[in-house]
Amino acid sequence: MSADSREALSGGDETKQGAGGDEAGGKSSLQRGLAILRLLASSNETGARLTDISRALDLTPPTVHRLLKILVEERMAEVDKATKRYRLGIDLFGLAAQAGNPNNLRDICRPILLRLSATLRDTIFLLVRSGFDAVCLDRSEGPFPIRSFTGDIGGRVTLGVGQGSLAIMAFLHAEEREEVIRFNLPRMQGVGIIDEVYLRTEIARVRDLGYASRSTGLLPGMSGVAVPVLDRDGHAVAALSVGTISERLNEERLPVVVDILKRESAAISRQLNPFDPVLRRPAAILGGGPA
Amino acid sequence: MSADSREALSGGDETKQGAGGDEAGGKSSLQRGLAILRLLASSNETGARLTDISRALDLTPPTVHRLLKILVEERMAEVDKATKRYRLGIDLFGLAAQAGNPNNLRDICRPILLRLSATLRDTIFLLVRSGFDAVCLDRSEGPFPIRSFTGDIGGRVTLGVGQGSLAIMAFLHAEEREEVIRFNLPRMQGVGIIDEVYLRTEIARVRDLGYASRSTGLLPGMSGVAVPVLDRDGHAVAALSVGTISERLNEERLPVVVDILKRESAAISRQLNPFDPVLRRPAAILGGGPA
DNA sequence: CAAAAGCTTCCGATATGCGGAATAGATGGG
DNA sequence: CCCATCTATTCCGCATATCGGAAGCTTTTG
Structure with missing residues (x-):
């Protein structure tokens, strides 16, 4: 089923490279890190191992290892200690909820x-x-x-x-x-x-x-x-x-x-675009946190 | 209301630094980039300008500029050309939806x-x-x-x-x-x-x-x-x-x-954890894309 | 139990990202 | 209308953070 999806939705990655393939975009570590996140997103059902990522993005294992370490520290990725598989981390929720x-x-x-x-x-x-x-x-x-x-x-x-x-x-x-x-x-x-x-x-x-x-x-x-x-x-x-x-x-x-x-x-x-641009959310009265 | 939220929810950033404050975490550009994303998330109502970010994270404007450029290229951030304000980009949805x-x-x-x-x-x-x-x-x-x-x-x-x-x-x-x-x-x-x-x-x-x-x-x-x-x-x-x-x-x-x-x-x-780990989503029969 | 594959650490060379300074552009006030 | 101020962007040399080879260590496989 995933195959169908990819086909209909034009992959999602091949933005400019066209024929190139699966290189890790540019060369900055920020780009590489984001590329890893993207890869994790596309293999989220199962998760990805370090070498999978390494191969898919054409980065050496040490590099991937270091980037993953950062991503995990930042909670943008998570490791399943048991299977050594990486998936997306929980802090992405916090970001996307605002995006x-x-x-x-x-x-x-x-x-x-x-x-x-x-x-x-x-x-x-x-x-x-x-x-x-x-x-x-x-x-x-x-x-x-x-x-x-x-x-x-x-x-x-x-x-x-x-x-x-x-x-x-x-x-x-x-x-x-x-x-x-x-x-x-x-x-x-x-x-x-x-x-x-x-x-x-x-x-x-x-x-x-x-x-x-x-x-x-x-x-x-x-x-x-x-x-x-x-x-x-x-x-x-x-x-x-x-x-x-x-x-x-x-x-x-x-x-x-x-x-x-x-x-x-x-x-x-x-x-959309209400006349008062301030009060976009319904009026808040009091907050109690997730109780 | 944002202030209340912060207070009740323990900020969200001060993981280890404790007293430190608002430095841009570590020193890798990946970390800095993520720090920018976090900042954008917290100021999403209005958006943030380059100098705001620069000051808040204690990074020089050129650095922020370059990182933002990458983030925008990667669609993790967006600029409102008119107001020059940055906000989170649309590709975060794709990530978070899988996270x-x-x-x-x-x-x-x-x-x-x-x-x-x-x-x-x-x-x-x-x-x-x-x-x-x-x-x-x-x-x-x-x-x-x-x-x-x-x-x-x-x-x-x-x-x-x-x-x-x-x-x-x-x-x-x-x-x-x-x-x-x-x-x-x-x-x-x-x-x-x-x-x-x-x-x-x-x-x-x-x-x-x-x-x-x-x-x-x-x-x-x-x-x-x-x-x-x-x-x-x-x-x-x-x-x-x-x-x-x-x-x-x-x-x-x-x-x-x-x-x-x-x-x-x-x-x-x-x-949770259904006996068949494969078919976690309801059975898909056919796909048609967002029509 | 041996072999292979994967993960992690170390370290030196170098490319990459950094920030000062200078330029260009926007904004606002006199 | 022009100047002062603030912001965004470009440039460039230096320093450092990042890279990847090599080697140790762990786990899986046969």
């Missing part, structure tokens, strides 16, 4: 995702733009028994591939959209729309309808609908997306789903 | 936390042990209007301070517990139980009752109840904890709350 893109988008959307997944019974994704990719910021799985397990939190898709990213692209600033199209067209080899004219037509259509829905043919039998989440200027800050089997998005049900998505998206927009 | 302590504890507990916060109407915390501290792995806020805003995800408390960590301590291996007591007693200056004999009595009591509940006097008017989450061997892997105002944990309601917590804790235990 909201525009403010607390994720927190704001969390209850809405839950509502949506309960109502629509399918898995809901929250995507945001990051450079020339869309990133899965959060997701909530619905009870429907056939579920999509690609699109892990943190996973990246090339902007333009998939309904969610189309929804985002359609509501970018015009110049930004041009930039993205220029940059991404060459990257969309095999997946997504590779014909520029067709891509522009699609984007116009999405912009017109206010939602994106079409089987991109990524995986036969699966379809998706997505609506943008707009800021006050009408530009996309994110997208809400549903992925499910095509049968569940037929002519009858699709308009209903779109309608619900649009309503929730509007609810999110209303909470 | 589950024992496997997917957090994912497993998420729905349970939600249920609990809805049922009990108060904020529920999920705590795990990390070294000599307890760490807030997740939390779910209940609708009750007086809420606790300390205990951010990723926040740390000295093991022994608060009901959640007592619940964990009471169900550790005996040797480990001794080690924790030895190490933590000196750290519990002013907060928590500073008398060893009393601490041991309390722990025994918690072990006996199967839950911890007593106002530690951390914040007047606030109380908490916590139950351990046990693994197959009966040792604590985590704790579920409710924090609320003391009135809501009176003699009448307390047993009810404890009962509910215990039931949910047992439900979690059942899902």
